[in-house]
Amino acid sequence: MNLPNRLTLFRIVLIPVIILVYLFPYSAFGITPISFYVQHVSISVIDIVALLIYILAAITDAIDGHIARSRNMITT
Template sequence: MNLPNKLTVLRVIMVPFFVLFMLTDLGGDANKWIALAIFCVASLTDMLDGKIARARNLVTNFGKFMDPLADKLLVCSAMICLIPVGKLPAWIVIIIIAREFIISGFRLIASDNGIVIAASYWGKFKTVSQMFMIILLIADFGGIFVMIENVLIWVSLILTVVSLIDYIAKNKQVLTQGGM
């Protein structure tokens, strides 16, 4: 297993630890900071694995499959954890997760037809905005940051919908060729 794939697997392994510190008192008053540190490190592995894979020509089918899945696990887990603490409305999380299911299904149909759907820039912007949103929501600095958090929530939601429309518009042949 190459380094980018190990980083992807590490990100998946970090998710339950992140959730543990978000939803329990295991670390006491340090819980949110431990969860935040785990989330930040996991997010950095997302950036690093792709850069390393492309730079060293280590792109694999495992990486193409697991990298977006690891991202979805991390980001969706974080957003779900932010619902009970009142930092993120459930309806927004439902829309964002629904988009992830739709795109995953879309990619499966494409894959059955020998088509690989690469991540678009809209999808990458969506992921980055969601990660920054999650970091600020976990840190909960208060003050002016509350306004920034709210802006990032709306930007993330808008980019989620725009990236969904972009994926479908650019790859609508998948739906017509997929036997649907």
Template sequence: MNLANKITLARIFLVPVLMIFLLVKYDLGQFRLGEGTITVSEIIATLIFITAAVTDGLDGYIARKKKLVTNLGKFLDPLADKLLISAALISLVEMQRLDAWIAIVIISREFAVTGLRLVAAAEGQVIAASAMGKLKTIVQIIAIAALILNNFPFSSIAFPFSQIFVWLAVIITIGSGVDYFVKNRRVIRFSKSR
């Protein structure tokens, strides 16, 4: 197994670790800034999430740079992304920091685009990540990290940073999903005709 695939696997293995720090109640202490507080568990969970999210770009870069692109990597990379984002969103719903409908919209878009890519792959075509899709990923990562941190340190000045990024994530997620289907409608039309 090459380095890029090992990094992708590490991202998958970080998912349950993230969930442990998010959902299991540890009393590791907390920090206070004005009216805002944050637990040590939330800080650790945020660091785990950001580390896992950064490896998404790292494994792809290594695979392309060192010519280590494999079928296993093509399968594992999007799977790891979906697992990380879905686990974080579902955990945030459980923690009552995110409305369930928002998690459903974001997760549904991820699976819909994955389905479109599978149809394209069956037809021998590859749907590359778009600029809007990459922006969607960045905004989702910021929104999720801000929610894990419970809007800290912005809660101390009553600035709704996390909510702003959640709404941006929803809008860009829907927009990028529509963009993928509109730009690749030929894939759907072609598969229907066969």
């Protein structure tokens, strides 16, 4: 398995991680996520963590495409 395929699988694994970050029952465990207010809009730490995971997935997509194109890799 080549590196672009591994990066793609890593991205696929990140999808359930983002879902779990949003759906985890924080209040059942006594956890109250911190919220920030920016111009009357509440932004939770959960939103920021999910955004960072999404950005990581986007970066791996760009790296995956660059490596595959530069080395002429094709998955059959």
